[in-house]
Amino acid sequence: MADYSVAELMTVCLAKEIRDGERVLQGLYSPMPMIACLLAKNFYAPNMVFINTADTIDPQPREVPFSTAGPALQENAVAYIPLYQTFDLAQQGKLDLIFLGAAQVDKYGNTNLSVIGPFESPKVRLPAGAASAHLCAIMDTVIWVPRHNARVLVEKVDFITGQGYLTGGDAREKAGIPKGGPRKVVTNLCIMDFEPESKAMRLVSTHPGVTIEEVKENTGFDLIIPEKVETTEPPTPQELEFIREIDPKKVRELEFH
Amino acid sequence: MADYSVAELMTVCLAKEIRDGERVLQGLYSPMPMIACLLAKNFYAPNMVFINTADTIDPQPREVPFSTAGPALQENAVAYIPLYQTFDLAQQGKLDLIFLGAAQVDKYGNTNLSVIGPFESPKVRLPAGAASAHLCAIMDTVIWVPRHNARVLVEKVDFITGQGYLTGGDAREKAGIPKGGPRKVVTNLCIMDFEPESKAMRLVSTHPGVTIEEVKENTGFDLIIPEKVETTEPPTPQELEFIREIDPKKVRELEFH
Amino acid sequence: MEERLLSLQEAVSRYVHDGDVVAVGGVGRNRSPMALVREIVRQGKKDLHIVGREKGMDFDMLIGAGCVRKVSFALVSLEEFGLAMNFRRKAQAGDIELDEHACNSVITSIRAAAMGLPFLPVKGMFGSDVFRVSKSLTEITCPFTGERLAAVRAIKPDVTIIHAHQADKFGNVRIQGSPFEDALKARAADRTIVTVEEIIEHEEIRANPHLTTIPYIYVTAVVHVPQGAWPASCDGYYESDREHVQEYASSTKTPEGFQEYLEKYVYSGRS
């Protein structure tokens, strides 16, 4: 057994996707991204701007809240910003990254949070995609998947809530949404990106103890496996200390119960 | 000599145009309307809402400022409201009245604050109409004229900055702006309204000491003179006391120097 | 200024009508106007069209109790407590009409109403099936640049319901933490009902006009309801009651369980 949980590993992976100076929006029910933003600002990206669903900029909570729009995300913030002004920023091209959850993710990074089955008479009505249909069309995203299996990572989503690379290649350009797209998919098994030409999903690294075979078996489409697949770097003691201190109630584990 | 100035009389006339419960916007360089709003709220229209160019609601200044967007208009206000939100109210049909100044006013209540002569090569370039081209199209206005003469009250304005009744009759409907229009014109000589059918300007009352002849001579078009023309009621001692107390520096007289 | 203080019962019976478009304040389970939601359920309002961005128990309860005809939304979820089961059941059964949006398109629909406009443009949306299936979104071309944009149809709330921190008796309201879109929803609506933790003196309002987040001109009724967001959080006053939300989530797994919940916490209760 490693001395860290998969939630802790994933949180660190998400944090490392944030580049210094970027403006990042964390959404509702986003426990790991919330902690990842705080981690990134303290470790790798001191000039990142942390905007969140409590409508604040750069809060410094003593302890993260369960609801990721909860009051603790106001502590020590520099300002309030109504979400619609954050969307204005995104429309100006001045918001850089959002983390995205999904019930289904397909080969081209399209995400579904709307329906399993047909839209008008769904087998399962899901909660809907929050900001995705707007933001995924105009900016970069990182998708996180707590349960990497073939029902989540599918060949084709039942419904495109959030735009990935649509049908791949230059499909986004053709649809009139040339900017942005998913950078990475971080799951409980691995990290994936998108092959630059085809825009199909491609393995980058497997988490410590996870084999390439395991990833392939749990993926519902032909994942591109490059010649060189790294092992994801495990969290450092410093990272783990930070995470555990700011999250004593283990909010990060909420998606793994 | 009367024991009140024409500015004081005009201020009272403007105040009486405000109906109880109305939401009224006072603009920039509007000394008499500013005082009229405060007077109305204290005397005739306790439930009027006083919105002004200092971006506040219902201030209670101890003393009115010279600039009608000046800091004193923040005193004891209940809230700030950015002007663009007041315009949103107007677009919702929830702003009732604005007072309007003008360099020229014509027979149908159109106002000009843009140019004397052609727009591209004007003889005189005026300051422009502030809110008028927007608000005059969607709400009621009261026009004030400190110098009633034939160069101000003209047959046809050189340029329609603020929409009155355009060419009269149902011209507003035809132009796609069915709502609102000028209620009254208050000058240093008289009060005028608009004949309901033709929408042409019509005398209502002459100020004490002013004859109908004097008004006609100083008007650059055929003013409708009804059978019955009243004499404008002079200010009461109470009204004068209020005005002089709130305006010790005689801001109300600014347009008469 | 007229006094606008009413009881919860009076405010809802006077100002929420069957068939109304109702915009609901708060986000997730934060500053949700739960006392107003429960009162609407108690009074058995029908055929409401409810509007909000990321909603939880508030929408799920109104839907489960049969108050709702149509939902304009970008998310309905109980966050870590899982899917909103009343929403899911009624949606799957076709009992409610779904007007699915992205956060920004549903906010923009309210923003349009607040600006007195019949529509507003937004960026994004193209390529999503949300755009494809929506009756509230269409394509428009910028008359100056030729750029293709999505147009969002305005949604004008008949009534907006909000829980806030403080107000005076005339309806000058203070929100002291996360703004969400509450002030926008109040400005967009014909009527706005606000429950507050505390009633403060009018003089206090005039002494600090910069703290007034919703001026009285946008407020129809103020109701003094301490704990009025419970079991949602009210920032600065209380955290969300996770145990209760868990009980709610468990109860809603069956329609019968939800009925028991309503009996226990809504029909019997006073707020």
Next chain:
Amino acid sequence: MEERLLSLQEAVSRYVHDGDVVAVGGVGRNRSPMALVREIVRQGKKDLHIVGREKGMDFDMLIGAGCVRKVSFALVSLEEFGLAMNFRRKAQAGDIELDEHACNSVITSIRAAAMGLPFLPVKGMFGSDVFRVSKSLTEITCPFTGERLAAVRAIKPDVTIIHAHQADKFGNVRIQGSPFEDALKARAADRTIVTVEEIIEHEEIRANPHLTTIPYIYVTAVVHVPQGAWPASCDGYYESDREHVQEYASSTKTPEGFQEYLEKYVYSGRS
């Protein structure tokens, strides 16, 4: 967060360029960014396109000093001190391009830019010659209701200049009185320069986030300039200096008088 404190000279030389679209804060002679205006004049910036709603001495001075190519405006006036004579002369001589607006259409053009949109609809405008002659306004039809509206072309400022009350060194700004459209102009622009009466501690900002009116993400440079609005007013700090405005108004009756004014108060001065 990066420190953003600069001198007036540095801020203007780095962030205001010839040909820029410049949105100017304040209204009339209230919280006008006069120190920044004087510095722009001193540095002899050229071909600016200046944008504002109801402007006074700020616009008139920039125009008179030959810094301006185009003006988007709804009013330029010295209020009780009469017509803005530089504006009038240059306009009558055809030396500046006039983009005349109503207040709401010019604000909407900035609002569109702040929302990242190429245009926005407004009501009104029809029947006015302002609409007829404008290249920034055209007719549009609501794709849902068929309603005819005016469309306003966005004006995206390259730089916004504002005078405010307080900021920390990172650019978190507080406006403590009339908001005007200053925060909107900052959000619309690529760069924003703010002069402030006082620099306050960063901790003070974090202790009261609800008082931050322009967060640092919208601010490029902060300059500490007490009396930076003079001779305009700065609410809570000082009234407008009417004697000086009178002197300005008198001086501008002739181009020579205005040159003398510039020598005396601008070219010689440090702020």
